[in-house]
Amino acid sequence: MxxxxxxxxxxxxxxxxxxxxxxxxxxxxxxxxxxxxxxxxxxxxxxxxxxxxxxxxxxxxxxxxxxxxxxxxxxxxxxxxxxxxxxxxxxxxxxxxxxxxxxxxxxxxxxxxxxxxxxxxxxxxxxxxxxxxxxxxxxxxxxxxxxxxxxxxxxxxxxxxxxxxxxxxxxxxxxxxxxxxxxxxxxxxxxxxxxxxxxxxxxxxxxxxxxxxGGIAGPRYTAAPPAAVLPELMGTESRSVVRADVPSGAVLHAYRMPRDGTREAEAAALTLAILGSGQNSRLKLRLIRRDRSASSLSSGLIRLTGAPSLGWLDIKASATTPTAELEASLDEELGRFAIAGPTGEELARARAHLERVLLMRLESVGGRADELCRQATFFGHVERGGIAATALAQLDSVTAEEVHAFAAARLHPSNRAVLVFEPDAVAAVPAAVSGTAPAAPAEDVHR
The missing domain is CATH 3.30.830.10 (Metalloenzyme, LuxS/M16 peptidase-like)
Known part of the structure; x- marks a missing residue:
C-alpha cells in the first residue's frame, strides 16, 4: 500500500x-x-x-x-x-x-x-x-x-x-x-x-x-448559500416517457442516495456495483444472460456533497422486448434484492470491482493530485500517507447487513425517477415529468 x-x-x-x-x-x-x-x-x-x-x-x-x-x-x-x-x-x-x-x-x-x-x-x-x-x-x-x-x-x-x-x-x-x-x-x-x-x-x-x-489578489470569496434541504427520499415515483429516434427501448432509474463522505455512500456504491457492474452482476445475469430482455446495462453513483447523491441504472432493451416487460423483470429483481440482500460472493466481487477502479485512478500522480484536491475542497482535509489505504478500509468495513438495509431503505419506487425511451422515428416529444419542466443538460466534460 x-x-x-x-x-x-x-x-x-x-x-x-x-x-x-x-x-x-x-x-x-x-x-x-x-x-x-x-x-x-x-x-x-x-x-x-x-x-x-x-x-x-x-x-x-x-x-x-x-x-x-x-x-x-x-x-x-x-x-x-x-x-x-x-x-x-x-x-x-x-x-x-x-x-x-x-x-x-x-x-x-x-x-x-x-x-x-x-x-x-x-x-x-x-x-x-x-x-x-x-x-x-x-x-x-x-x-x-x-x-x-x-x-x-x-x-x-x-x-x-x-x-x-x-x-x-x-x-x-x-x-x-x-x-x-x-x-x-x-x-x-x-x-x-x-x-x-x-x-x-x-x-x-x-x-x-x-x-x-502569492501576489494574486481579488475580492474574498463569498460562498453560495447552501442548497435547500431536500428529503433523503423523493417521497413518490416520478415518471417520464420520451418517444425518440432511438435504436431500442430503454429504462433508466435515478435514486436519491446519501451524500459523499458518509459510510452510507459506500454502502450505496457497493449496492449499485452488485446490481450492475461486471458480467456476473445480479441484473446482468438476469436481464442479459438469462432472459435476454436487455442488450446492455450499467449502474453508478454520482457522488455529491451539497445535495443527496444520485444512484442510477441504465438498461437498454433488446430489439424484441417491450419496455413494460423489461420494467417488470427489473422491479422483480430489485424487490428480491431488497428482501434478501447480497450474497457473500456478490459483496466480495463488488468490493474487488470498486477497489480496482480506485487503485487504477490513484496509480498515476495526476489521479492522486485530483483526489487530494477533492478531499481538501469537499472535506477540508486530506488523508496523510495513504489515500488508498483509507478508502479501501472504508469499503472493507461495510457489511452485508448494511448493504441489505440500505437497499431496503432506498431502492424502492417511492424514491426514484423513472425515464423510459420508446422508439419512434417521428416523434421526439417527452411526456410531462410529473409536473416538472425539463431541465438543461451536462456532466463532466473531458478535453
Whole structure:
C-alpha cells in the first residue's frame, strides 16, 4: 500500500496548497480545483461554469490564444479540464523539469484571465460549447436522458435541477459582463486548491508557488448559500416517457442516495456495483444472460456533497422486448434484492470491482493530485500517507447487513425517477415529468 508525505500550506490570499512528493518517476502533476460548478449558476445563466472551463484555455495575461495548450504540449503534457455540479478542475502532468512552467501557467490564468477575455474569445468558446451540446446531448440517441432524470430528482429552482452543459438559450444570453462577473466572483485564490504530486523538491516548489500565486489578489470569496434541504427520499415515483429516434427501448432509474463522505455512500456504491457492474452482476445475469430482455446495462453513483447523491441504472432493451416487460423483470429483481440482500460472493466481487477502479485512478500522480484536491475542497482535509489505504478500509468495513438495509431503505419506487425511451422515428416529444419542466443538460466534460 502506498505511503508518502503529504503537507498542507495556505497562502495569505487564501490559496490552499497540498504537496505530496513521490520520486518513483521523473514526472509531476499539477491539479487546481475551483469550488464552482453548475450549482453556483443563477437562473437564466446556466452553463457558465462549463463555459469557463473552456475559456480558461483561451489565453491569459502573458499567454495569448491557445498558448496554454501549445506550451504544455511542447512540454510533453496533455492538459485537461472537467466541470460537474460542484467544482471545476484543471490538471496536467509534466516532466519534473517543466513543473515551474506548469505552475506559472496556472497562476497566470488564475490572476490574469480577464486581461485576455474578449468578446471574440467568448463568442468562439460559446460556439464550441453549443456544438458540444449538439454532439453529446441533442443529436445523440438517449442523449437527453440525464437532462430529464436530474430535473425529476431535484425540483425546479433547486441548484442541482440542471446539468453543467447549460441550455442553448442561456449560453446565447451570456454577455461579456456576465462572464467577467462570474470569473471575478468564483475564480479567487481562496476558492481554490492547488495540489502537486510527483518528483519535486517541496521547498523549491513551495517557493515557486509563493512567487507566482502569492501576489494574486481579488475580492474574498463569498460562498453560495447552501442548497435547500431536500428529503433523503423523493417521497413518490416520478415518471417520464420520451418517444425518440432511438435504436431500442430503454429504462433508466435515478435514486436519491446519501451524500459523499458518509459510510452510507459506500454502502450505496457497493449496492449499485452488485446490481450492475461486471458480467456476473445480479441484473446482468438476469436481464442479459438469462432472459435476454436487455442488450446492455450499467449502474453508478454520482457522488455529491451539497445535495443527496444520485444512484442510477441504465438498461437498454433488446430489439424484441417491450419496455413494460423489461420494467417488470427489473422491479422483480430489485424487490428480491431488497428482501434478501447480497450474497457473500456478490459483496466480495463488488468490493474487488470498486477497489480496482480506485487503485487504477490513484496509480498515476495526476489521479492522486485530483483526489487530494477533492478531499481538501469537499472535506477540508486530506488523508496523510495513504489515500488508498483509507478508502479501501472504508469499503472493507461495510457489511452485508448494511448493504441489505440500505437497499431496503432506498431502492424502492417511492424514491426514484423513472425515464423510459420508446422508439419512434417521428416523434421526439417527452411526456410531462410529473409536473416538472425539463431541465438543461451536462456532466463532466473531458478535453
Amino acid at each position: 502506498e505511503t508518502y508525505s503529504v503537507k498542507e500550506h495556505r497562502l495569505d490570499n487564501g490559496l490552499r496548497i497540498v504537496l505530496a512528493p513521490d520520486h518513483l518517476n521523473p514526472v509531476a502533476a499539477v491539479c487546481v480545483w475551483y469550488g464552482v460548478g453548475s450549482r453556483h449558476e443563477r437562473p437564466g445563466r446556466t452553463g457558465m461554469a462549463h463555459l469557463f472551463e473552456h475559456l480558461m484555455f483561451q489565453g491569459s495575461r502573458n499567454i495569448p490564444g491557445n498558448g496554454h495548450f501549445a506550451l504544455l504540449h511542447e512540454a510533453g503534457s496533455r492538459p485537461n479540464g472537467t466541470t460537474n455540479f460542484e467544482r471545476t478542475n484543471f490538471t496536467e502532468t509534466v516532466p519534473s523539469h517543466h513543473l515551474e512552467l506548469a505552475l506559472w501557467m496556472e497562476a497566470d490564468r488564475m490572476g490574469g484571465l480577464l486581461d485576455a477575455l474578449t468578446q471574440e474569445s467568448l463568442d468562439n468558446q460559446r460556439d464550441v460549447v453549443k456544438n458540444e451540446r449538439r454532439q453529446r446531448y441533442d443529436n445523440l440517441p438517449y442523449g437527453t436522458a440525464w437532462e430529464h432524470l436530474v430535473a425529476m430528482a431535484y425540483p425546479p429552482g433547486h441548484p442541482y435541477h440542471h446539468l453543467p452543459i447549460g441550455s442553448m438559450a442561456d449560453l446565447d444570453a451570456a454577455s461579456l459582463h456576465d462572464t467577467r462577473s462570474f470569473f471575478t466572483r468564483h475564480y479567487t485564490p481562496d476558492n481554490a486548491v492547488l495540489a502537486v504530486v510527483g518528483d519535486f523538491e517541496p521547498e523549491q516548489t513551495l517557493g515557486w508557488i509563493r512567487r507566482y500565486f
